Amino acid sequence: MADAVTQAKWDKLAPRFDSMASAGAEKRWAPAKSALFAEMEGKVLFLALGTGLDIPFFPKGLSITALDISPKMIEHAQERIAAYDGTIETHVMDVHDMAFDEGSFDMVVTSCTFCSVPRPIEGLKALHRVLKPGGRLLMFEHTGSRWYPFRYMMNLMTLITRKLGPDMNRPTVANVRAAGFRVTEVRNVFLDVVKTIKAVKAPA
Amino acid sequence: MDHRFGYVIGDLVANVALGALVGLLCWLIVGPSWNMWIAMFLMMAVGSFLGLVSFFITARWLGAMEAMVPMMLTGELTGMVVGMAVPMMPFTAMQGLIWGAACGAASMVIIWIANALLKGVTRDGRDMQNG
Numbered sequence: 538m539a540d541a542v543t544q545a546k547w548d549k550l551a552p553r554f555d556s557m558a559s560a561g562a563e564k565r566w567a568p569a570k571s572a573l574f575a576e577m578e579g580k581v582l583f584l585a586l587g588t589g590l591d592i593p594f595f596p597k598g599l600s601i602t603a604l605d606i607s608p609k610m611i612e613h614a615q616e617r618i619a620a621y622d623g624t625i626e627t628h629v630m631d632v633h634d635m636a637f638d639e640g641s642f643d644m645v646v647t648s649c650t651f652c653s654v655p656r657p658i659e660g661l662k663a664l665h666r667v668l669k670p671g672g673r674l675l676m677f678e679h680t681g682s683r684w685y686p687f688r689y690m691m692n693l694m695t696l697i698t699r700k701l702g703p704d705m706n707r708p709t710v711a712n713v714r715a716a717g718f719r720v721t722e723v724r725n726v727f728l729d730v731v732k733t734i735k736a737v738k739a740p741a
Numbered sequence: 742m743d744h745r746f747g748y749v750i751g752d753l754v755a756n757v758a759l760g761a762l763v764g765l766l767c768w769l770i771v772g773p774s775w776n777m778w779i780a781m782f783l784m785m786a787v788g789s790f791l792g793l794v795s796f797f798i799t800a801r802w803l804g805a806m807e808a809m810v811p812m813m814l815t816g817e818l819t820g821m822v823v824g825m826a827v828p829m830m831p832f833t834a835m836q837g838l839i840w841g842a843a844c845g846a847a848s849m850v851i852i853w854i855a856n857a858l859l860k861g862v863t864r865d866g867r868d869m870q871n872g
Binding site for chain 1: 748789793799800801802803804805806807808809810813814817852855856859860861862863
């Protein structure tokens with residue numbers, strides 16, 4: 538059962554999400570996202586799909602299972618899904634309550650997702666569960682900062698942005714580790730607030 | 742830093758313009774008889790707020806964090822420097838503009854240096870406590 542408050546928040550945002558997010562952030566982050574997503578392989582779970590802004594960065598020919606908590610977001614993603622040279626199967630699903638069997642996927646990929654998941658460690662534990670032993674987690678996320686004054690700015694911004702959508706000050710790398718993954722690489726894309734994270738589930 | 746020319750220029754222009762605006766506001770708001778410390782803290786808050794508002798305007802072209810972080814820093818730094826300077830010395834509107842613009846440029850240089858130091862692969866993420 539999807540978290541109704543979170544679902545309503547993203548449904549409300551869906552019609553204007555592209556105008557808010559695409560032109561600036563997506564172009565700026567394109568090189569880092571392309572490099573990260575080039576590693577996608579095998580049976581991939583992607584979350585959260587949103588309006589599909591990440592789809593142009595996906596390698597061709599993959600079979601991807603994509604989730605989003607918001608049916609309105611997935612509605613807006615249809616054109617990009619149709620344009621993808623591969624298969625994208627969508628599900629309206631809450632990461633906390635995924636209906637997939639344990640060890641269903643070779644790889645889980647997230648993009649600006651764990652700034653918004655209400656219970657991030659539990660969400661990451663759910664991803665850990667659906668990954669096969671030895672499976673990889675690839676994340677493109679914005680996070681809090683270790684450094685003054687950036688840490689203070691992220692905390693201040695979160696007071697406002699939390700009402701609209703994401704938190705700006707999440708300790709996502711620590712959360713990944715707390716969920717049971719072994720972090721293999723953290724690459725800062727902008728300062729230490731935009732980063733790619735690679736992690737692995739321990740082999741059986 | 743992002744080496745794409747449009748973003749380098751865009752970041753710089755946005756922050757110089759914001760700095761000039763905050764510098765001018767400091768001159769307009771702060772009186773010569775104000776306590777220097779009160780003026781500084783008040784204008785830091787005003788500058789940060791303006792940085793935040795400016796972020797919502799410029800993010801569409803300049804990105805998300807790449808717009809937000811420098812602009813809040815510019816607002817804060819300009820408010821601190823010009824807000825403190827106005828009660829300390831005879832200060833004109835033109836000085837407010839110029840000092841503010843210089844603070845905007847300085848903020849961008851700070852961001853470029855910080856980004857050059859922080860960007861890239863960290864040690865297995867072990868040093869990341871807040872990220």
